[in-house]
Amino acid sequence: MPMSVLVAVLVALSLAGFYMGRSRALDAAGGRMANLHSVPGYYGFYAAIWAGLPALLVIVVWSAFGGAVVNALVWSSLPADAVQGLSPSQQSLLMTNILNVAGGNAGAAETSPVVRAAAEYHQHLRGIGRWALAALAFSLAVGGLWYARSRITPSLRARNQVERVVQALLIMCSLVAILTTVGIVMSLLFEAIRFFGRVSPVEFLFGLHWSPQTAIRADQVGSSGAFGAVPLFAGTILISLIAMLVAVPVGLLAAVYMAEYAPPRVRATVKPVLEILAGIPTVVYGFFAALTMAPLIRDAGQAVGLNVASESALAAGVVMGIMIIPFVSSLSDDVINAVPQSLRDGAYGLGATRSETIKQVVLPAALPGIVGAVLLAVSRAIGETMIVVMAAGLAANLTANPLAAVTTVTVQIATLLVGDQEFDSAKTLSAFGLGLVLFTVTLCLNVIALRVVQKYREKYD
Structure with missing residues (x-):
């Protein structure tokens, strides 16, 4: 199932959960809002969160790690003589060729039988993964709707729980921004440390001549470095x-x-x-x-x-x-x-x-x-x-x-x-x-x- 269709289905289920939770709360209170702990809208958001959030988390996890899992399974299926003795760069090139053939970006007729077989296996695993993801997400959404409906009573503190979820999402968003900044700084710092391991910081900060061309051969001219x-x-x-x-x-x-x-x-x-x-x-x-x-x-x-x-x-x-x-x-x-x-x-x-x-x-x-x-x-x-x-x-x-x-x-x-x-x-x-x-x-x-x-x-x- 395409990811866009799956997301659309989850959005529809979340909307249905909102209206279901709202009407369920009013019915449980006998039509009197004064009997409810929270306004009806919070009960609707409570049901919508249970319908959409667990399934969305599964989709995010699959999007982050599913490709790596499939690539690892494809690599483990390759014949031993096809990968034995390959350097890391050659292994990366082989995996890139497999992904290109699997994605239709390279002609299958121009590749080796090993690459074609691995590409077909990759497509097979991706198809299984997509349908398994769709089934799991749909099951979580339906199960979340059922659970939320069973929990909705006039005494349910829906507002507190909805606000707690919103607060957690806000904290996660702030952590993403902070961790992104930390990642940028760390990647910059680690590579700079590698550079200063080759070039003295004193020369870099106080040197008066800039010519970063380095010689590839000992007899090469014009690369002062x-x-x-x-x-x-x-x-x-x-x-x-x-x-x-x-x-x-x-x-x-x-x-x-x-x-x-x-x-x-x-x-x-x-x-x-x-x-x-x-x-x-x-x-x-x-x-x-x-x-x-x-x-x-x-x-x-x-x-x-x-x-x-x-x-x-x-x-x-x-x-x-x-x-x-x-x-x-x-x-x-x-x-x-x-x-x-x-x-x-x-x-x-x-x-x-x-x-x-x-x-x-x-x-x-x-x-x-x-x-x-x-x-x-x-x-x-x-x-x-x-x-x-x-x-x-x-x-x-x-x-x-x-x-x-x-x-x-x-x-x-x-x-x-x-x-x-x-x-x-x-x-x-x-x-x-x-x-x-x-x-x-x-x-x-x-x-x-x-x-x-x-x-x-x-x-x-």
């Missing part, structure tokens, strides 16, 4: 600094205007239009930087006698600053509006003008939130990739010249992991070392931003 990441850090800082020099003044002044000067009709129009910038894909900004901003800066520099690279940090930084203006303006606008009106009224009462009130009362009161907004914008700028790839280039130059071509940490990560890579070389593993540094920096910035906001927020509530 230098992993000094300082040029990447310098390029990242340079482009982020340019971006913040554009985004912070423009975003902050836009927030002050919208919060303090703009009429309600203008604010209702300008704020959504400004926030549209946040919804534009970064690759579009990259096209704009490469095709419009970079030639414009190059022509302007040549007009005054400056040597400007066709791909420069200035072009990427300016466009990145335009992209993150909404991050600064929206957050700053919200923080400025959160300043109590009583502070403004007190300043006006002492004879201060509007500009004096903004400079001496509103902005100091909103400063922690503004600092947090700026730090979050910095994190966004540090993690940007597409704009830098298309406008700043791939050259790992150690320079503070904004008119030169530079590269960033994120660009190098994307470059190192493009295509088929072998995760046993220092070249590929260096992407994880860069990722660990980038993760640590952005995490620290986010923590600092949150701490600043939390520490000073209560002073102005």
Whole structure:
């Protein structure tokens, strides 16, 4: 039975259980809701949960582990002479061929009899598994309906039990998010440790030359294998600094205007239009930087006698600053509006003008939130990739010249992991070392931003 049909049947049974449980509760109470512990809807949800949740858990378990079980059974059915002496990579390739033939992604006539037989056995086991899953899920749903119906009485604490199940589901969802984060950190950390086992952390963090090409043969030329990441850090800082020099003044002044000067009709129009910038894909900004901003800066520099690279940090930084203006303006606008009106009224009462009130009362009161907004914008700028790839280039130059071509940490990560890579070389593993540094920096910035906001927020509530 197809999975979509099975899920549809379970949804229908759950809906039927809801109406059955609701009507059963009313009948048990003699039609008087006052005799029930909970409102009738909770009895309906109680029956729906028993009808759908156990079967859904079985489906989730099968989806997670059923494929591995079937693959293990298929592998154990292979002849001993067909798998004897195979390396792990060859075993993986053989299993991939079997799965491709079983899924119809490869021609059976072009494969060996062993693979064809294993593919047929795989299809047979998958069919049995699907029908067994359908039968078990349907049986659990029907059994759950019967059990819930037998338990429904006026004294049943349906609301408590339904809320307990909902709370458990919420805890599971939060655990999924937490465990996913832990998994990301652990996978990044383990691979970075492997990299630092091949390359000294001191060389990586303080080396001045970045050339991750490693030699495959002893006589190969042009593969220095230098992993000094300082040029990447310098390029990242340079482009982020340019971006913040554009985004912070423009975003902050836009927030002050919208919060303090703009009429309600203008604010209702300008704020959504400004926030549209946040919804534009970064690759579009990259096209704009490469095709419009970079030639414009190059022509302007040549007009005054400056040597400007066709791909420069200035072009990427300016466009990145335009992209993150909404991050600064929206957050700053919200923080400025959160300043109590009583502070403004007190300043006006002492004879201060509007500009004096903004400079001496509103902005100091909103400063922690503004600092947090700026730090979050910095994190966004540090993690940007597409704009830098298309406008700043791939050259790992150690320079503070904004008119030169530079590269960033994120660009190098994307470059190192493009295509088929072998995760046993220092070249590929260096992407994880860069990722660990980038993760640590952005995490620290986010923590600092949150701490600043939390520490000073209560002073102005």
